[in-house]
Amino acid sequence: MLLAGKIALITGTNRGIGRAAAELFVENGALVYANARGEGSLADQASDRLIPLYFDVTDAQAAKAAVMRIKKEQGRLDCLVNNAGVMKDALIGMIDAHTVRDIFAVNVFAVMELLQLAARVMKKQNSGSIINLASIVGVNGNAGQLAYSASKGAVVAMTRTAAKELAPFNIRVNAVAPGMIDTDMFRSIGESRVAEQIARIGMRRLGTPAETARTCLYLASDLSAYVTGQIIGVDGGAIV
Ligand SMILES: NC(=O)c1ccc[n+]([C@@H]2O[C@H](COP(=O)([O-])OP(=O)(O)OC[C@H]3O[C@@H](n4cnc5c(N)ncnc54)[C@H](OP(=O)(O)O)[C@@H]3O)[C@@H](O)[C@H]2O)c1
Incomplete structure (x- = not known):
């Protein structure tokens, strides 16, 4: 129960890493406000510990309303x-x-917006943990991913800057940088390329959403109370 009594907001929780994180956070005692953009897409997961918040993260007004609702309710x-x-x-x-x-x-833009909205609430309580999903390609680059790697590079820079600015308020900001994790996103490269990509991973297997979620759990919990501004790879020794 590493997150007993904690209130969390997680975006993109209807599948993949976000879904695994929402489940793991609930298992560890958090009250999770779970975002998804598809109205009703979290119906099977909703409980008294997992409250769906349906909005598109690119809708700044909706993001603001979501954070205000959490502040009002909790x-x-x-x-x-x-x-x-x-x-x-x-x-x-x-x-x-x-x-x-x-x-x-x-x-990038939605991450920056939510980071700011959350920081406003966290500053008042003088505590908080913000975790951004970056990527190994945001640090190392990858052929064929100019736009995507640049967006994740922006997440890395944003994480380090926000960590510096928010540390005096006891708000920690870290990024998880997955390598190749077995989700729809990774599978979208096409089955023919999956084996080729696995050969580039030291551990010779894909990571699971649950393994990635466990690093988020560590960063959300007090186990990482003195950890901020870090980009933590979850990549099984991948070479990109
Ligand atoms: N899988 C990997 O190998 C890998 C590697 C490096 C980094 N990452 C990063 O890890 C994070 C999760 O990736 P994943 O592999 O779990 O991806 P995924 O399986 O494709 O899931 C992406 C999630 O983001 C949601 N989403 C996308 N656009 C949204 C929007 N505008 N508003 C609200 N939700 C939105 C999706 O919702 P819908 O179902 O509505 O589309 C879905 O729930 C991403 O930031 C990704 O870049 C993943």
Whole structure:
């Protein structure tokens, strides 16, 4: 019960890493406000410990309303997990401005907006943990992922800057940088490329959403009370 009594907001919880994180946080005693953009998509998970919040993270007004609702109902917000993300691959010369805007809207602008909204609440309580889902490619780069890797590089920079600015308020900001995790996002590269990618992982297997969620749990909990500004790889020794 590492998160007993804590209030968390996690984005993109209807599948993948976000879903695993929401389940693990609930198992560990948190009250989770679980975001998804598909109205009703969390019906099977909803409980007195998991409260669905349906909104598109790119809708700044809806994001503000969500954080205000949590503040009103709970009086506090202990943890934000900025998990929702999109990935679209294209080679240099084939990337249109529309695709770049779509990727940055979710992976960067929405993360920055929610980070600010959460920080406002956390500053008043003088505590909090913000966890951003970055990526190994945001640190190392990857052919075919110019826009996506740049968006995750922005998440890395944002995490380090926010950690510095918010540390005096006892708010910790860290990023989890997954390598190749077995979710719809990773599988979207196509089955033919999956084996080739696994060969680039030291441990020769994909990571699971639950393994990624456990690092989020560590960063949300008091086990990491003196950890901030870190980009923690969860990649099984992947070489990108
Ligand atoms: N899987 C990997 O190998 C890997 C590696 C590095 C980093 N990551 C990062 O880890 C995070 C989770 O990835 P994943 O693998 O779990 O991806 P996923 O299976 O594709 O799930 C992405 C989640 O984000 C949600 N989402 C996307 N756009 C949204 C929006 N505008 N508003 C609200 N929710 C939105 C999706 O909702 P819908 O169902 O409505 O689309 C879905 O719940 C992402 O930030 C990703 O970039 C993943």
